[in-house]
Amino acid sequence: MMLSDRRPILLANARIVDPSRDFDIVGDLLIADGVIREAKKGIGAAGVPEGTDVIDCRGKLIAPGLIDMRAFIGEPGAGHRETFASASQAAAAGGVTTIVCQPDTSPVIDDPATVDFVLRRARDTAIVHVHPMAALTKGLEGKEMTEIGLLKAAGAVAFTDGEKSVTNAQVMRRALTYARDFDALIVHHTEDPDLIGDGVMNEGEFAARLGLLGIPKAAETVVLERDIRLTALSDGRYHAASVSCAESLEVLRRAKDAGLNVTASASINHVTLNENDIGPYRTFLKVSPPLRAEDDRKALVAALGAGLIDIVMSDHNPQDVETKRLPFAESAPGAIGLETMLAAGLRLVHSGEIDLATLLRAMSTRPAELLGLPGGTLKSGAPADVIVVDLDVPWVVDPIELKSKCKNTPFDEARMTGRVVRTIVAGRTVYEVV
Amino acid sequence: MTIAPKPAFVLSHRHLLGIEGLSLAEISGLLDLAEEFVELNRQVEKKRTSLRGRTQINLFFESSTRTQSSFELAGKRLGADVMNMSVGQSAMRKGETLIDTAITLNAMHPDILVVRHHASGAVELLASKLDCSVINAGDGAHEHPTQALLDALTIRRNKGRIEGLLVAICGDILHSRVARSNIILLNAMGARVRVVAPSTLLPPGIERFGVEVARDMREGLNGADIVMMLRLQRERMNGSYVPSVSEYFHYWGLDEKKLAYAKPDALVMHPGPMNRGVEIDSIVADGAQSLIREQVEMGVAVRMAVLEALSRNLPNA
Numbered sequence: 001m002m003l004s005d006r007r008p009i010l011l012a013n014a015r016i017v018d019p020s021r022d023f024d025i026v027g028d029l030l031i032a033d034g035v036i037r038e039a040k041k042g043i044g045a046a047g048v049p050e051g052t053d054v055i056d057c058r059g060k061l062i063a064p065g066l067i068d069m070r071a072f073i074g075e076p077g078a079g080h081r082e083t084f085a086s087a088s089q090a091a092a093a094g095g096v097t098t099i100v101c102q103p104d105t106s107p108v109i110d111d112p113a114t115v116d117f118v119l120r121r122a123r124d125t126a127i128v129h130v131h132p133m134a135a136l137t138k139g140l141e142g143k144e145m146t147e148i149g150l151l152k153a154a155g156a157v158a159f160t161d162g163e164k165s166v167t168n169a170q171v172m173r174r175a176l177t178y179a180r181d182f183d184a185l186i187v188h189h190t191e192d193p194d195l196i197g198d199g200v201m202n203e204g205e206f207a208a209r210l211g212l213l214g215i216p217k218a219a220e221t222v223v224l225e226r227d228i229r230l231t232a233l234s235d236g237r238y239h240a241a242s243v244s245c246a247e248s249l250e251v252l253r254r255a256k257d258a259g260l261n262v263t264a265s266a267s268i269n270h271v272t273l274n275e276n277d278i279g280p281y282r283t284f285l286k287v288s289p290p291l292r293a294e295d296d297r298k299a300l301v302a303a304l305g306a307g308l309i310d311i312v313m314s315d316h317n318p319q320d321v322e323t324k325r326l327p328f329a330e331s332a333p334g335a336i337g338l339e340t341m342l343a344a345g346l347r348l349v350h351s352g353e354i355d356l357a358t359l360l361r362a363m364s365t366r367p368a369e370l371l372g373l374p375g376g377t378l379k380s381g382a383p384a385d386v387i388v389v390d391l392d393v394p395w396v397v398d399p400i401e402l403k404s405k406c407k408n409t410p411f412d413e414a415r416m417t418g419r420v421v422r423t424i425v426a427g428r429t430v431y432e433v434v
Numbered sequence: 435m436t437i438a439p440k441p442a443f444v445l446s447h448r449h450l451l452g453i454e455g456l457s458l459a460e461i462s463g464l465l466d467l468a469e470e471f472v473e474l475n476r477q478v479e480k481k482r483t484s485l486r487g488r489t490q491i492n493l494f495f496e497s498s499t500r501t502q503s504s505f506e507l508a509g510k511r512l513g514a515d516v517m518n519m520s521v522g523q524s525a526m527r528k529g530e531t532l533i534d535t536a537i538t539l540n541a542m543h544p545d546i547l548v549v550r551h552h553a554s555g556a557v558e559l560l561a562s563k564l565d566c567s568v569i570n571a572g573d574g575a576h577e578h579p580t581q582a583l584l585d586a587l588t589i590r591r592n593k594g595r596i597e598g599l600l601v602a603i604c605g606d607i608l609h610s611r612v613a614r615s616n617i618i619l620l621n622a623m624g625a626r627v628r629v630v631a632p633s634t635l636l637p638p639g640i641e642r643f644g645v646e647v648a649r650d651m652r653e654g655l656n657g658a659d660i661v662m663m664l665r666l667q668r669e670r671m672n673g674s675y676v677p678s679v680s681e682y683f684h685y686w687g688l689d690e691k692k693l694a695y696a697k698p699d700a701l702v703m704h705p706g707p708m709n710r711g712v713e714i715d716s717i718v719a720d721g722a723q724s725l726i727r728e729q730v731e732m733g734v735a736v737r738m739a740v741l742e743a744l745s746r747n748l749p750n751a
Contacts (some may be wrong), residue, residue, distance in 0.1 A: 137673070138673055139675075143673065144672060144673020144677070145673050145674075145677050146673075146677055147677040147678050147680070147681040148677060148681075149677075149681050149684065149685050150677075150680070150681050150684060173636050174675065175673065177633045177634050178632055178633060178634045178675075178676070178677070180633055181632050181633050181649045181650070224453060234633070
């Protein structure tokens with residue numbers, strides 16, 4: 001649903017932060033023909049084309065639209081959980097202008113025709129950009145690599161088996177080696193399924209008290225360590241899809257120090273929540289990998305500040321009551337996050353744990369760079385994917401008002417400070433708070 | 435018409451186990467000798483007597499049509515008694531070890547044994563246990579010397595030289611004995627060799643073979659005088675080394691468009707058997723730039739030259 005046509009827009013008198021460069025000013029940003037014309041002090045109403053919508057953004061923040069590196073959308077095959085339409089409404093309300101959807105759908109996104117379907121379906125029904133990752137192995141079975149060349153040519157921005165780890169090291173090595181010839185990024189969920197076993201949350205005292213089986217941190221580090229060695233062997237581009245613990249950061253540090261092409265994401269859940277938030281078996285906080293201890297969360301945030309964690313993503317994973325209103329161990333992992341990712345991240349900014357530009361960079365510039373997408377910047381000529389944020393407005397997360405089809409938010413009733421008030425995609429306002 | 439090979443040419447080896455170890459003079463000598471057999475093979479009377487009384491056994495542990503029939507024909511034209519043994523009919527299927535097979539064969543007093551085996555080094559192992567001359571007709575991913583010689587002969591006859599030519603060898607380099615023998619031979623003859631393949635089909639360390647390495651065909655074929663395609667085994671195309679036939683053909687299969695990246699007078703070769711539509715398009719395989727049929731003809735001549743040269747070193751000769 002388009003709230004306005006593509007008339008030029010002047011966002012005036014705002015604080016403009018461009019995390020793709022050292023740029024933090026109070027000024028105006030002019031958008032025309034779907035691209036950012038310029039961002040500077042004093043463009044003013046006089047300096048704009050005829051018919052420009054001049055929007056006073058005094059006291060607000062202007063930033064690049066967020067690019068969410070990891071979101072599960074139900075299409076094709078699970079439209080009851082989420083559609084491109086519903087996900088994009090949630091994204092727009094959360095300041096996310098580009099969704100990178102995951103291939104663990106039905107059918108799996110593992111051939112060029114399905115990539116094509118996703119792109120067309122999203123183009124016709126979504127109000128934000130959607131780019132699919134394709135499966136790394138056929139049918140997500142971890143046995144045979146997919147047509148990485150043809151899939152990339154069809155529009156897949158990276159290759160992943162979603163929430164599954166490729167356990168066969170030979171398959172992983174060959175995929176990394178082959179992907180290198182196409183400069184394709186491999187995104188891997190680093191959790192050994194055998195070490196997970198029947199575990200459902202972080203292994204340790206808290207799990208023991210709840211009487212739940214734990215998942216050791218080694219389930220993550222064993223796979224990550226292996227992958228780093230295989231990346232060194234193959235010279236490929238590797239991205240750890242979702243790291244959860246301090247021990248993984250040591251592994252990443254060594255890989256980056258060795259000059260390997262290795263990057264990593266952490267989910268918004270892992271940088272803002274810990275295992276104690278599970279409280280009385282709250283299944284909306286059951287995620288994969290599991291929430292870890294507070295020390296791990298702090299280490300992840302510090303790593304984000306230091307650039308060791310490149311990206312923060314929503315790990316948006318809609319689950320309905322049938323899969324969540326169950327005993328903790330039997331419920332499906334996953335939490336929605338598109339609409340609350342920025343607000344939750346701003347908690348870290350307000351508490352002084354990281355600065356604003358770092359958060360925005362991890363949610364826009366870095367994903368754009370890694371995926372080869374044009375956004376994540378406010379430079380002249382960049383696509384006009386822009387958000388306007390009121391950093392100081394308090395609000396309470398009400399699941400009923402969330403636009404996602406599923407309401408499994410871990411921030412149920414949480415108090416937030418800071419909210420998107422306008423989202424612009426390709427020069428069109430697709431969301432605004434009136 | 436009588437053909438009189440230069441009697442002066444003598445190989446310094448009892449066996450032909452690989453191109454590795456042959457001197458430039460020996461390679462050239464074999465090619466010159468083969469030229470003479472090309473002429474002979476085009477006569478009505480193709481029969482020679484230099485191997486009369488000799489026994490040649492073709493021992494093929496791996497099935498082969500063209501190499502085996504080519505060796506058989508070569509031996510027969512030189513007058514040898516030729517026996518073909520393939521693994522399907524032999525004791526090896528019943529669990530006999532390679533060494534026992536060698537001992538058994540040795541007792542039959544063959545003069546020349548032509549061996550193909552799926553394991554690299556197996557031919558060398560056999561040769562060390564046998565009294566006769568052994569010719570490697572392909573061992574694992576190691577060497578296939580007569581293929582490299584016939585390829586060189588084909589190139590020399592069509593381009594007039596080998597030195598200075600740019601030869602692009604494309605496809606499954608990792609598993610290819612043809613590639614290894616050709617790299618050694620072509621380098622020895624002064625050609626520039628470039629290998630072109632996806633990284634999964636390149637053996638680590640290949641860049642230290644004295645070859646240029648390219649991962650895509652546009653870069654790899656640029657300026658090539660010879661485009662040598664390799665066969666991709668079916669079991670390697672479905673996700674293990676490359677994702678699929680269609681992706682492989684799209685990026686690495688030789689079609690007219692990719693051949694246009696090479697020199698306009700580039701010539702196309704393939705050791706056979708071809709997978710049409712996998713590594714090579716029929717239009718190119720059967721086109722004016724293709725030498726593929728000529729390679730087969732050269733195969734017989736080269737194998738005659740090798741048999742002839744080795745027979746000169748046989749005892750009591």
